[in-house]
Amino acid sequence: MADDTSKASIRDQINENLKRVYEDALKEEVPDRFKILLAQLREKAGGT
Template sequence: MAKRDKSGMQHQIDENLKRVYEEALVQELPDRFTQLLEQLRQKEEKK
């Protein structure tokens, strides 16, 4: 594979990873996770 092809492929991989990461950042936390975090906080407060 030519160096230019590898560079283009690496750039495409980088862009795809950035897009997936950015999409994950804007997703809302599921209710179940929120509930579990609240339960953990309550347990910590009781200690």
């Protein structure tokens, strides 16, 4: 029983950490080089 409780606690910690990392990643701005690449792809897709 204690082993199951311990595993559940570890699982909860992992879930919380993953959520925190994901939320932090969503707040990051897209780097300029990716914006440029996306703009180039849009131009190419629109030109065909």
